[in-house]
Amino acid sequence: MQRKPKISASRKLILMVAKAKEELEQEILDKEEEKHRYLAERAPPLNMSGLSLGQLQDLCRELHAKIDVVDEERYDIENVEAMSGMEGRKKMFDAAKGSAQ
Known part of the structure; x- marks a missing residue:
């Protein structure tokens, strides 16, 4: 008698795709934050007040x-x-x- 898996192959695939999607979204957010940090460090805001x-x-x-x-x-x-x-x-x-x- 063969044991039935606790989770079906299609359900496992759906969960893996959902996890990959979450990781990709987090990676995109991390890259965006790194970009903002880099730009803030390399290109500080210009002080234009009081200039003629x-x-x-x-x-x-x-x-x-x-x-x-x-x-x-x-x-x-x-x-x-x-x-x-x-x-x-x-x-x-x-x-x-x-x-x-």
Whole structure:
């Protein structure tokens, strides 16, 4: 006589899927919290109260310049990753050597 399992296979599968869904949702929340912590640490809120129009314009120019630099670096990294073989490694080495100078 064969023993009947305490829980059916379909019920077990449903429970496993529900548990996986809960873990995935928790992982998403954890990543979002980590993102907020990282941004709060790396990019503190700007204090713009009391700045004149000219100072605000200078601040905007400065921020746009920083954004341009980051975009260029991101674009360079994406291009180097897209290249393969010796050419990609040479380009990555040249980029690292150029930023170190």
